[in-house]
Amino acid sequence: MLYREAGQFRTSYADDARIFPLALDKYFFVAMLAFAFIVIPNVASQYWLTALLIPWLIFSLVALGQNILTGYAGQLSLGSAGFMAVGAFACYNFMLRIEGMPFLVAIVLSGLSAAGVGILFGLPSLRIRGLYLAVATLASQFFIVWTLDKFGWFKNYDPSGVITAQPIVILGYTFNTAAEKYVVVLGVVSVLALAAKNMVRSNVGRSWMAVRDMDVAAEVIGFRLMYTKLLAFAISSFYCGIAGALFAFAYLGTVEPSAFSIDMSFRILFMIIIGGVASILGSFLGAGFILLLPIFLSLLFHLVFGTSVDQSVLSALELIVFGVLIIVFLIVEPHGLARLWQITKERLRLWPFPH
Amino acid sequence: MASVQVFLEVLIVGLLSGVMYSLVALGFVLIYKASSVFNFAQGAMVFFAALTFVGFIELGAPFWLSLALTVGTMILLGMATEKFVLRPLVNQHEITLLMATIGLTFVIEGLAQLVWGVDVRRIDLGIKDVPIDWVADNTGMLISQLDLFAALIAGTLVAVLAVLFSRTKVGRALRAVADDHAAALSVGIPLQRIWGIVWAVAGVVALVAGMLWGARSGVQFALVFVALKALPVLIIGGFTSIPGVIVAGLIVGAAEKLAEFYVGPMVGGGTETWFPYVLAILFLLVRPEGLFGEKIIRRV
Numbered sequence: 342m343l344y345r346e347a348g349q350f351r352t353s354y355a356d357d358a359r360i361f362p363l364a365l366d367k368y369f370f371v372a373m374l375a376f377a378f379i380v381i382p383n384v385a386s387q388y389w390l391t392a393l394l395i396p397w398l399i400f401s402l403v404a405l406g407q408n409i410l411t412g413y414a415g416q417l418s419l420g421s422a423g424f425m426a427v428g429a430f431a432c433y434n435f436m437l438r439i440e441g442m443p444f445l446v447a448i449v450l451s452g453l454s455a456a457g458v459g460i461l462f463g464l465p466s467l468r469i470r471g472l473y474l475a476v477a478t479l480a481s482q483f484f485i486v487w488t489l490d491k492f493g494w495f496k497n498y499d500p501s502g503v504i505t506a507q508p509i510v511i512l513g514y515t516f517n518t519a520a521e522k523y524v525v526v527l528g529v530v531s532v533l534a535l536a537a538k539n540m541v542r543s544n545v546g547r548s549w550m551a552v553r554d555m556d557v558a559a560e561v562i563g564f565r566l567m568y569t570k571l572l573a574f575a576i577s578s579f580y581c582g583i584a585g586a587l588f589a590f591a592y593l594g595t596v597e598p599s600a601f602s603i604d605m606s607f608r609i610l611f612m613i614i615i616g617g618v619a620s621i622l623g624s625f626l627g628a629g630f631i632l633l634l635p636i637f638l639s640l641l642f643h644l645v646f647g648t649s650v651d652q653s654v655l656s657a658l659e660l661i662v663f664g665v666l667i668i669v670f671l672i673v674e675p676h677g678l679a680r681l682w683q684i685t686k687e688r689l690r691l692w693p694f695p696h
Numbered sequence: 697m698a699s700v701q702v703f704l705e706v707l708i709v710g711l712l713s714g715v716m717y718s719l720v721a722l723g724f725v726l727i728y729k730a731s732s733v734f735n736f737a738q739g740a741m742v743f744f745a746a747l748t749f750v751g752f753i754e755l756g757a758p759f760w761l762s763l764a765l766t767v768g769t770m771i772l773l774g775m776a777t778e779k780f781v782l783r784p785l786v787n788q789h790e791i792t793l794l795m796a797t798i799g800l801t802f803v804i805e806g807l808a809q810l811v812w813g814v815d816v817r818r819i820d821l822g823i824k825d826v827p828i829d830w831v832a833d834n835t836g837m838l839i840s841q842l843d844l845f846a847a848l849i850a851g852t853l854v855a856v857l858a859v860l861f862s863r864t865k866v867g868r869a870l871r872a873v874a875d876d877h878a879a880a881l882s883v884g885i886p887l888q889r890i891w892g893i894v895w896a897v898a899g900v901v902a903l904v905a906g907m908l909w910g911a912r913s914g915v916q917f918a919l920v921f922v923a924l925k926a927l928p929v930l931i932i933g934g935f936t937s938i939p940g941v942i943v944a945g946l947i948v949g950a951a952e953k954l955a956e957f958y959v960g961p962m963v964g965g966g967t968e969t970w971f972p973y974v975l976a977i978l979f980l981l982v983r984p985e986g987l988f989g990e991k992i993i994r995r996v
Contacts, residue, residue, distance in 0.1 A: 417791050465977050469984050472734045472794060472935070476927045477980060480973030487970050603921075607798060614795055653814045660806030667799030671792055672784040 345690070360538060377527055382520035390519040391592075393636075397629050398523075398530045399588050404612040404624035405537050406580030411610070412619035413541055414573035415553025416466050420478040421581050421609045423485035426601035427455040428582025429589035430495050433596045436507045437497060444509050448529065448586050455582020456575040458485065463574025467567055470556070482603055489598040496596075504596045506589050522591040529587060533580060538621050540576070549573050550619070611663075615670050617679025626678040634666070635659055706957045707950050712843035714949020715850045716912075719905035720926035721933065721941040722854070723898040728935045729874040730894040732790055733782060736797040738926065740804040741899055743919040745770050746906030747808045750817040750915050770899030773804075778892045805920060814917070819910035846908045853904055854942060857897075866893060874936070928976035934986025944987060948972045 349364060351357045361367035385394065407421050431451035435442050462481035466474050489495045496504055509516040509525060516525050540546050548569045551559035560566050589596045608631055616627020638659050674680055720742055727735040748769050752762035781796055861867040872880040873890050881887050909919055925948070933944030952971045959967060979986075 417794070465980055469980050471791060473931060473980060473984065475791075475794065476931050476973070477977050479924070479927060480970060480977050483970035483973055487967075603924075610795070610798070654810060657806045657810035657814075660802045661810065662806075664799040664802030664804075664806065667802070668781055668796050671788075671796045671799070675788070675792060 358542070360542070374531065378524065382524055385520070385523075387519050390523050393632070395519070395523055395526055395592050396588075397632055398526045399584050399592055400609070400612060400628035400632060401625045402530050402533060402584035402587070403581050403609050404616060404628045405534060405621065406577040406584065407609050408613045408616075408619065408621070408624045409537060409541070409549070409580065410573050410577035412613055412617075412623075413546055413553065414549040414570065414577075415556075416463075416570065416573060417471065417475040418478040418577070419475050419603070419606050419610065420462065420481035420485075421577075422601040422603065422605035423482040424455045424459055424578040424581035425585025425588060425605070426485055426489055426598055427458045427578075428452060428585030429596050429601070430489050430598075431455065431582065432586035432590060433504065433506060434495065434497075444511050444590075448583055451586040452579040452583040455585065456579040459574045459578025459581075460571050463571050463578075466570050466574065479603070482606055486598045486601060506594055506596050509590055526587050526591050529583065533583065534621065534625075537580070541619075541621065545572070611667055613677075614667060615677050617677030618675075620677070620679035622682065623677050623679030626682070630678060634663065638662055702957075703954075706953050709840075709843070710950035710953030711946050712840070712847055712949070713953065714929075714946040715843070715847045716905065716909055716945075717926055717929045717948055718942045718945025719846075719850050719853070719901065719908065721929040721945055722857075722938065723901040723905070724926060724930055725933075725936065725938055725941050726857075726894055726898045726901065730870055731782065731873075731891050732793075732877075733797065734790065734794045734935070735898065736794060737777075737800040737804055738898065738902060739920045739924060740801040740808075741770070741773070741902035742906040742909065743915070743917065744773070744804050744808040744906075745899065745903035746819065746910040746915045746919065747812045747817070749903065749907060750819055750910065751812040753819075754817075766903055767900055770903050771896040774895030774897075774899040775892045778888065778895045782891065783888060801920075805917070809917075816914045816916040817910070818914055819907055842908075842911060846912075849904060849908060850942075853901065854938065857901075857938065860897075866890075870894065925972050928972040930986075931976040932979050932986060934988045937986070937988035940986055940988035948975065951975055 346363050349362070351362060356362065361370060381394070382390075403421055403425060406424070407418065410416050410418050428451040431454035432447050435447040435450050436444070458481070462478065465477040469477060493499075509522065511525070516522050541549070548559070548564050549572075551562070551564055552566065552569050552573075556566060559569070585601065589600070593600060612627035612631045613624060614627070615630050616625070617623025639655060642655050642658060670677060720738060723738045723741065724735055727733055727738075745766060749762055749766040752765050753759070757765065777800060781800055782793070785793055785796055859867075861871060869880070869885045869890050870893070872883070872885055873887060877887060880890075906915070906919065913919075926945075929941055929944045929948050931944075932947060933940030933942075952968050952975075955971045956968050
């Protein structure tokens, strides 16, 4: 590291409980955030914003939701994309049916709707665990997408099945360009990521981890299982729902059930495996990795094989590399990229000295 | 009278399609019993096996040679999976193992498409997917020959597996491993070879399922998603019970067809995509361990 922690002592419990115990870490983070809010929207190109940064932030948010449920509370879920769909359609309908609905309120309401659905589909978790639960959450995925597809009311009886999302208007200002949408997404994600970080550091997070590590034992020492598990489902779905609304409004520009397929649920799961299970930073790293991997691979393949390669061959190769990477990560580093970052930091802390 | 006849017809069609689910679920159970791995890649294996078989046929190999080659391929695939994916992950949490098999799913799907292309293929088993005349004439019900054939094959397969499990040395070893890994290891059963065998057998079961399914709807990527329907079958039947998945497969098949026929028109159809899962959830609330599963007792 460029700096050391020498001389910075934690002399009180408050000091010990800080997010950034080191002053330089804090300054660095604030500077990074300022850079993301002020510099990037002004300098980043259209492609960078629409194809990389906005989806990255949105998927980081979903990965946070998935990580809260799977990483911290230990409830394996394969239905995140379904909850995203709930959020997207809830947001569309709130905007459509309530005159003058502010966008930010609609976003929060769509998160709450997703949370409600999440609690409903989280109910089986009270009786089953592990693999059985994973299959049960698949039900939510299929059922939600089917419901949104079949009942015309959700789509406002639009025959095409692809609905154009309403414009994002906050306090009378319309966020049209990619840079403006980016700022909205970044704002929402920053607030929710901070909230998530604080949740997992506090008693809520500790109760989740207790349930994850051994639910019977957690119950014995006084955690209410039902409350804890359903809270994890609700908050996770809340994050997924908001991410779904942002995905439809700030990224796709359309609202359609088919965007939220089972495939997406798997990708979200992989984000947290590769990024790091039970890690806030890992959610961001994993989302970036999974998003960048296909882009990087197609660049690489074009470089190696030239441009003449069949697209289907490329996508097959991509699948293989993707699968192999997941297996390799599980074998070599089950704690993911976040752990690798931590190890690197530890090494750099001592560098260039051996001990 | 007509409504009873229609009910029976839907029921029988459902039961027969349930046989297909049972076949896929059978592969899951074999692996789960022996190694506590929930093999999510079973669906991909079904797809891969069917595609490989068609691929060999298209290369001009005769039916039996293709079959033999595909069986060989599936055995190799199973052994390789055991060696390169599961052995390094021994003693990991079962959810980690599940995620590894999801990764494996991607590898197998990619491999299948890379080697054999993405076109929809047809499998010709010499059995036509047409109603049996005799049944149609006498009762007025349309029952496909292919479905009946599939049911017969499935029955034979289960019988063969039952004999394999109960009468052979390998079968005894398999049951010992399923019962208690550590104890089996300590009496000298080669654990890793047994796991390899189980994966190979699951591969062969996948081939049978893939051929029958391919004959019905063509060999295509969608097989992977149809195979996901084996999951609710597993839940209802219990993860460790072979008779369980057979019965559960029939229940799921019949229930989803009946639901689609009677409830479907009221809600716009397409209930088949989610009905089995909801059925499984309802089932879980009543009997979390499945029809024939072992009662789970948890201690602190």
